[in-house]
Amino acid sequence: MKPARRVKSQSMTKSDEATLSEQASASPSSSKGAITSSGPVNSNIPANWWFKPLPDSAIKGVRIGTALTAAIYFADAWQDVDFWFGPQSPHASQTLANFLQLSGLNEAVSGYASPLFWTESVWIFRGTLLLGFVLATAMALGLGGRFVRFSLWLVFLAYANRLLWLSGLAETSLSLSLAALTFAPSRPSDGPRGSAWTGFSLRLVAAQTTVLIGGTWLAMLSQTVWWDGTGAIALAAPTSNRTFDLIGLLTSPIWHELISLALVSIPPVGLLLSWRPQPTFRIDWPIISLWTWCGLVALLGSYWIHSVVLAIGVMAIAHARRT
Amino acid sequence: MTILWNRTHPSDHISLNALRLQEIFFQLVRLCSMCVYPRGMNRSNASAETTTAVTQSQRLLAWIVPMHLALILLAMLCQVSPSTTASAILAICRPYWQATHFGIEEAPVFLASGDVIEQPLALAISDPSFNDAEPLLPMVIGGSGPDDRQQRFLRAMAALVEADQSSLIAEWLLPLINTSTVAPTSSQETVVTLLREPTLLSTIEDDEAQPPYQARIIFNGESIGLVQLRSPRLTATAQ
Numbered sequence: 001m002k003p004a005r006r007v008k009s010q011s012m013t014k015s016d017e018a019t020l021s022e023q024a025s026a027s028p029s030s031s032k033g034a035i036t037s038s039g040p041v042n043s044n045i046p047a048n049w050w051f052k053p054l055p056d057s058a059i060k061g062v063r064i065g066t067a068l069t070a071a072i073y074f075a076d077a078w079q080d081v082d083f084w085f086g087p088q089s090p091h092a093s094q095t096l097a098n099f100l101q102l103s104g105l106n107e108a109v110s111g112y113a114s115p116l117f118w119t120e121s122v123w124i125f126r127g128t129l130l131l132g133f134v135l136a137t138a139m140a141l142g143l144g145g146r147f148v149r150f151s152l153w154l155v156f157l158a159y160a161n162r163l164l165w166l167s168g169l170a171e172t173s174l175s176l177s178l179a180a181l182t183f184a185p186s187r188p189s190d191g192p193r194g195s196a197w198t199g200f201s202l203r204l205v206a207a208q209t210t211v212l213i214g215g216t217w218l219a220m221l222s223q224t225v226w227w228d229g230t231g232a233i234a235l236a237a238p239t240s241n242r243t244f245d246l247i248g249l250l251t252s253p254i255w256h257e258l259i260s261l262a263l264v265s266i267p268p269v270g271l272l273l274s275w276r277p278q279p280t281f282r283i284d285w286p287i288i289s290l291w292t293w294c295g296l297v298a299l300l301g302s303y304w305i306h307s308v309v310l311a312i313g314v315m316a317i318a319h320a321r322r323t
Numbered sequence: 324m325t326i327l328w329n330r331t332h333p334s335d336h337i338s339l340n341a342l343r344l345q346e347i348f349f350q351l352v353r354l355c356s357m358c359v360y361p362r363g364m365n366r367s368n369a370s371a372e373t374t375t376a377v378t379q380s381q382r383l384l385a386w387i388v389p390m391h392l393a394l395i396l397l398a399m400l401c402q403v404s405p406s407t408t409a410s411a412i413l414a415i416c417r418p419y420w421q422a423t424h425f426g427i428e429e430a431p432v433f434l435a436s437g438d439v440i441e442q443p444l445a446l447a448i449s450d451p452s453f454n455d456a457e458p459l460l461p462m463v464i465g466g467s468g469p470d471d472r473q474q475r476f477l478r479a480m481a482a483l484v485e486a487d488q489s490s491l492i493a494e495w496l497l498p499l500i501n502t503s504t505v506a507p508t509s510s511q512e513t514v515v516t517l518l519r520e521p522t523l524l525s526t527i528e529d530d531e532a533q534p535p536y537q538a539r540i541i542f543n544g545e546s547i548g549l550v551q552l553r554s555p556r557l558t559a560t561a562q
Contacts, residue, residue, distance in 0.1 A: 046382075050381070080468075095495070102494060166472045167475075231434075234437035238442065240520055242465050243464065243466030
């Protein structure tokens with residue numbers, strides 16, 4: 001099988017060969033470790049990028065920020081748990097079961113699994129929220145490691161899935177971030193270079209945030225308000241559902257058109273520039289602009305939890321792109 | 324890509340085709356890899372001091388994650404206008420994105436559209452001439468989590484009205500009326516109304532339109548029923 005050997009050697013590109021020789025010359029010990037049973041490491045570019053080791057300090061801020069946001073989420077949910085889930089309430093298990101049976105929506109929501117569908121006891125709901133709050137606090141303090149993070153995600157899923165159509169963007173973005181953070185190792189014991197799983201965890205948060213902001217931008221392009229400059233007003237207009245009534249500041253065309261322009265233009269420019277491996281700016285303008293975007297969305301549209309989770313994800317981009 | 328050697332045996336012809344196919348496959352995989360993972364990432368991987376052995380599970384994850392990200396993007400863009408293929412993909416992956424709560428359903432991913440559907444909704448109990456209207460849902464801080472949940476609930480109710488599903492609306496409204504602090508008594512003639520509040524972007528026509536849903540509360544002994552009040556329609560039928 002002479003030709004086969006020849007083809008196999010051709011499938012390895014010059015860059016791979018250069019990488020291997022560089023490894024061999026730079027550090028014999030690391031190059032030895034770089035060869036696995038299934039072939040050279042650098043023939044698998046995606047895995048190498050995702051799993052490049054990072055120290056625990058890189059992910060610490062993201063972990064604490066996400067955990068505190070989750071704690072605030074559970075505290076916020078405590079307020080109306082009686083109203084939605086108590087016996088005879090509009091979202092009680094029995095009411096919901098009747099509704100789903102009558103509407104024929106049983107199959108459409110069958111994937112939203114949660115043990116909370118089996119109970120109407122408000123105390124169990126309160127216990128779940130309390131457990132979530134305690135686990136989130138433990139995660140913020142760095143206690144418990146993977147077990148606590150995974151448990152927190154499960155508790156969050158139990159509550160978020162039980163909400164069904166009462167859940168929104170905040171639940172999705174928080175679930176994505178909590179799930180990504182469960183991959184990071186329990187203890188930063190992988191030496192000064194850090195752990196591959198910490199790198200994966202941080203890059204996953206960063207990539208998810210990029211998709212969420214990028215997807216929001218693409219979806220915004222489908223609405224005329226983001227083209228005619230009234231997007232900022234449309235965002236702030238339902239004043240009774242907004243924490244701050246900022247509509248008075250936006251009545252001047254200059255202001256609302258400038259803010260609308262900023263909301264539409266920051267995501268593509270900010271994301272493209274923020275992923276550059278070598279920042280060319282002394283001040284990190286791309287990251288600051290993305291944080292500004294998150295702040296504007298939170299202030300005008302009252303997307304508080306969602307915006308905070310995205311802002312924390314932007315922090316993950318800042319760490320991930322340097323590696 | 325071209326492979327040249329002297330063919331001396333007929334079986335070489337078969338193996339040549341097989342090898343060409345294999346080479347094309349390798350190049351396609353490499354091309355896909357370059358599309359998904361830009362050149363900058365490749366260069367950064369060349370650093371020997373930061374590269375470690377990659378396990379088989381890590382390799383697998385590195386290819387699953389882009390699919391996971393693509394699914395999130397697809398779910399977001401399907402909120403605008405889903406294509407048949409996109410809907411089919413989302414339907415196949417439903418167990419994954421529903422169980423993990425990674426999917427997005429009925430959410431304003433575009434942040435704002437300025438449409439009537441974004442006008443705040445409210446539920447009120449009043450007399451038939453809409454005097455002394457009392458809110459049926461508890462008062463909450465605007466923009467807070469409880470406020471978001473109330474609005475999503477009312478939007479779902481408005482969607483049921485549009486789909487002309489009165490019996491389903493009653494499934495939600497009756498528990499609310501039963502547990503409400505402003506519960507009516509049988510001596511009063513009472514109406515429950517789902518109404519849209521005006522905003523700066525809503526037109527006079529929008530504001531003066533009939534409320535999406537209005538029903539009279541009927542008392543039958545201990546139980547309560549609802550009779551929907553519909554706006555009179557023009558008809559060509561002889562009276």
